[in-house]
Amino acid sequence: MFAVTGITGQVGGVVARVLLAAGLEVRGVVRDPVKGEDWANQGCEVAAAEMNDAVALARAFDGAEAVFILLPPNFDPAPGFPEARTTIAAVSDALAVSMPKRVVCLSTIGAQATQPSLLQQSGMMERTFGLLPMPVACLRAGWFMENTAFDLEPALASGVIPSFLYPLDRPVPMVATADVGRMAASLLRQNWTDHRIIELEGPRRTTPNEVAEVFSRLLGRDVRMEPVARDTWEGLFASHGMKNPLPRIQMLDGFNEGWIEFECPASTVKGSVPLETVVRGMIQRMAETV
Structure with missing residues (x-):
């Protein structure tokens, strides 16, 4: 049996569907049991646990051959990332108690960077999970096309x-x-005995201008990108209710300045889904809801 956190989200949902399609048992770990009903109808066992509740998580992971960990995103953290620290500690404690054979956790490009940014939360997770006694694979993903x-x-x-x-x-x-x-x-189903990092990006890197070109082709109209002036960022994020926009601003600076990058860019694993496929899907779903 495989335990999957974040099953109601995009990545966790794909993980669960792939495992179910292979005829494997899946236990979806959800905070709200009501949100797990759809997965129960698809054949999943459902366990309720908050991601900062080590005891409930240990019960949810109990008996699992492997566990997929997806930390709840926090784009407006308090200084010092206390929310992430609490969640990471709880998940780590739960894994140490339940002792699955393998753990796969979703990390991010730039998790190894030492400069301050939101991505420090993934770096903290990688370092903490690196102390666990079972094999752990940290999957560092690029900027989501979605x-x-x-x-x-x-x-x-x-x-x-x-x-x-x-x-x-x-x-x-x-x-x-x-x-x-x-x-x-795939990693959940493999056997390995070490702690490892896998860096994953799409079939090709894409510029913002190329993103606009994709929208132009699919929408049948002229679309262009326009940079947002750097000196307006803090006010814009604050106007949207962010109490601590600095880590997000630092992350964006990191991409623009180039210090947020894969640790081994020459050996990243390449996915197969192009940006155009993702954008086309979004446009189709929007049309279906109109």
Whole structure:
């Protein structure tokens, strides 16, 4: 049996579907049992546990051959990341008690960076899980292609997409959540005896300008990127209710300045899903809801 956290999200959902399609038993770990009902109907066992409750998590992981860990995202953390520290400690304690044969955790590009940013949360997770007695694979994924969902509305409304990533011709390591989920499901089923890091990106790196070109082709209208002035970032994020925008700003600076990168960029694993496939799917789903 395989325990999957984050099953109601995009990556965790792919992990679960791949495992179920292979005829394997899956236990979905959810915070809200109501949100697990759809997965129960698909044949999953469902266990309820908050991600900062070590006792409940240990019960949810009990008897699992392997566990997939996806920490809840926190884009507006308190200084020092106390929320992430609490969650990481709880998950680590639960894994030490339940002792699955393998653990696969979703990390991120730049988790190894020492400069301050949101990605420090993934670095803390990697270091903590590296002390666990069972084999752990940290899957460092590039910028999710699905983040372009935020670009769809301005592309439709004005044909101008505001971009926090620039220069607009700098290629960015991007990856589809389908590729991430499939890789995680594959790792869960493999046998290994060490702690390992796998760095994953899409079939090719993509510039912001190329993202706009994809929207142009699929929407049948002119779409372009326009950089958001750096000196306006803090005010923009604060206006959207962020209490501590600095870690997010530092992350964006890291991509733009180039210090957020894979640790071994020459040996990354390449996914197969192109950006155009992801954007086309988003547009189709939007059309179906109209």
